[in-house]
Amino acid sequence: MARRVQILAVWLVVCVLPFGLQVRASHGVKEEREKRQQREEEARDRIVELPGQPKVSFQQFSGYVTVSRVAGRALFYWLTEAVHEPLSRPLVVWLNGGPGCSSVAYGASEEIGPFRINKTASGLYLNKFSWNTVANLLFLETPAGVGFSYSNRSSDLLDTGDRRTAKDSLEFLIRWLDRFPRYKGREVFLTGESYAGHYVPQLAREILIYNKRSKNPINLRGIMVGNAVTDNYYDNVGTVTYWWSHAMISDRTYKQLINTCDFRRQKETDQCESMYSYAMDKEFGNIDQYNIYAPPCHINSDGSATATRHSMHLPHRPYSMMFRKLSGYDPCTEKYAEIYYNRPDVQKALHANITRIPYKWTACSEVLNRNWNDTEVSVLPIYKEMIAARLRVWVFSGDVDSVVPVTATRFSLARLNLPTKIPWYPWYVKKQVGGWTEVYEGLTFATVRGAGHEVPLFKPRAALQLFRSFIEGNHLPKS
Ligand SMILES: *[C@@H]1O[C@H](CO)[C@@H](O)[C@H](O)[C@H]1NC(C)=O
Numbered sequence: 511m512a513r514r515v516q517i518l519a520v521w522l523v524v525c526v527l528p529f530g531l532q533v534r535a536s537h538g539v540k541e542e543r544e545k546r547q548q549r550e551e552e553a554r555d556r557i558v559e560l561p562g563q564p565k566v567s568f569q570q571f572s573g574y575v576t577v578s579r580v581a582g583r584a585l586f587y588w589l590t591e592a593v594h595e596p597l598s599r600p601l602v603v604w605l606n607g608g609p610g611c612s613s614v615a616y617g618a619s620e621e622i623g624p625f626r627i628n629k630t631a632s633g634l635y636l637n638k639f640s641w642n643t644v645a646n647l648l649f650l651e652t653p654a655g656v657g658f659s660y661s662n663r664s665s666d667l668l669d670t671g672d673r674r675t676a677k678d679s680l681e682f683l684i685r686w687l688d689r690f691p692r693y694k695g696r697e698v699f700l701t702g703e704s705y706a707g708h709y710v711p712q713l714a715r716e717i718l719i720y721n722k723r724s725k726n727p728i729n730l731r732g733i734m735v736g737n738a739v740t741d742n743y744y745d746n747v748g749t750v751t752y753w754w755s756h757a758m759i760s761d762r763t764y765k766q767l768i769n770t771c772d773f774r775r776q777k778e779t780d781q782c783e784s785m786y787s788y789a790m791d792k793e794f795g796n797i798d799q800y801n802i803y804a805p806p807c808h809i810n811s812d813g814s815a816t817a818t819r820h821s822m823h824l825p826h827r828p829y830s831m832m833f834r835k836l837s838g839y840d841p842c843t844e845k846y847a848e849i850y851y852n853r854p855d856v857q858k859a860l861h862a863n864i865t866r867i868p869y870k871w872t873a874c875s876e877v878l879n880r881n882w883n884d885t886e887v888s889v890l891p892i893y894k895e896m897i898a899a900r901l902r903v904w905v906f907s908g909d910v911d912s913v914v915p916v917t918a919t920r921f922s923l924a925r926l927n928l929p930t931k932i933p934w935y936p937w938y939v940k941k942q943v944g945g946w947t948e949v950y951e952g953l954t955f956a957t958v959r960g961a962g963h964e965v966p967l968f969k970p971r972a973a974l975q976l977f978r979s980f981i982e983g984n985h986l987p988k989s
Pocket residue numbers: 576577578579581582583584662865
């Protein structure tokens with residue numbers, strides 16, 4: 511190395527110095543200018559205080575990163591730094607699914623973020639199980655069209671799919687790290703739930719490809735996904751099996767579903783769709799599909815709803831089933847976030863919606879969801895790549911979710927045929943069984959007992975334990 515530097519120096523003096531000096535000088539100026547610009551951008555993004563926010567000791571930033579100049583696409587992020595020693599903690603990206611749902615609405619405000627929105631949407635209170643007690647959290651609204659993320663080319667909302675989401679999210683991450691140089695080289699973990707079961711591995715794959723050709727590789731160390739859409743066929747078979755094994759549907763309906771549905775196709779036959787409809791309309795009853803043992807939606811005497819359900823649907827499900835969910839089969843849709851984040855003072859504090867987006871902020875974008883362009887049939891091949899790249903891979907599952915249930919995840923993961931390293935055991939949190947886990951070569955699977963689809967919402971303490979073990983690279987506690 512030293513020799514090479516010497517030879518290079520000689521070569522520099524002899525051949526390039528006369529005019530190289532000039533180039534270098536202007537390069538230095540350029541670097542200075544870039545640094546100044548970064549500092550300014552960072553300062554612009556700093557959140558002083560959100561309306562109704564309790565005092566906190568950590569720093570927050572939010573704003574836009576342009577991912578396509580041609581189209582005018584910009585993604586919105588919100589960084590809540592770690593409570594202690596943010597400089598030595600990893601950077602954790604959190605993504606929600608849908609597709610079309612916002613990480614600000616769910617991840618940040620209901621699940622893992624430091625703040626919860628109060629009932630009147632006039633203030634925030636602290637979540638004592640926030641994951642920023644362990645790491646720096648970067649909530650990203652992706653793709654453009656979700657939440658505050660936008661595109662100036664309105665047709666983008668009609669042809670976005672897995673592909674663009676992954677490419678734009680990578681572009682975002684590269685440019686975001688330019689804006690926050692102190693995070694360059696930092697350990698990065700990608701996390702998320704539900705349809706982010708696609709986003710997270712797909713973004714990991716993009717990063718692995720990018721790292722091969724980049725001088726500034728992103729220090730990706732691992733991924734963790736919960737109740738994650740993984741493989742159309744095994745997810746769908748696992749889902750109807752869950753319905754049957756949890757006595758939500760009859761033997762007859764189960765058999766008919768298994769015998770008439772293809773489970774691979776995006777559009778099922780009418781016969782199969784009508785079986786789905788029958789199961790949901792005639793057999794399910796008024797339950798919360800995202801947490802089958804939770805009390806169903808309860809409308810209070812003052813007309814407000816308790817229960818924090820939201821609609822979300824998955825692209826590979828039969829259309830009628832998606833439509834039913836999105837059209838609000840559950841009247842208890844969480845509205846606090848939609849009130850809070852549409853407040854002009856909140857948007858100002860967040861540096862959001864600076865271009866006057868021509869529609870309201872919503873927790874999920876129906877337009878994106880309905881027009882989803884492309885979806886991978888299975889992301890299991892990416893799991894093989896991630897394992898080969900020695901990333902830490904954790905998959906968890908709240909075991910009372912019937913939308914992407916634990917059986918779906920187990921059927922899917924079984925296809926990886928991974929050898930067992932530590933056999934199945936119960937893991938503990940505060941002397942209680944938090945769930946069960948099995949450690950495979952290259953992958954850790956864990957359930958969270960009694961948690962619905964949004965695990966950190968239903969079981970915040972257990973979810974934090976899971977996250978801490980994941981980040982620290984430890985197995986889940988045996989007692
Ligand atoms: C979108 O258009 C607005 C208004 O012309 C402009 O201010 C903004 O910079 C554009 N966004 C991007 C990402 O180019």
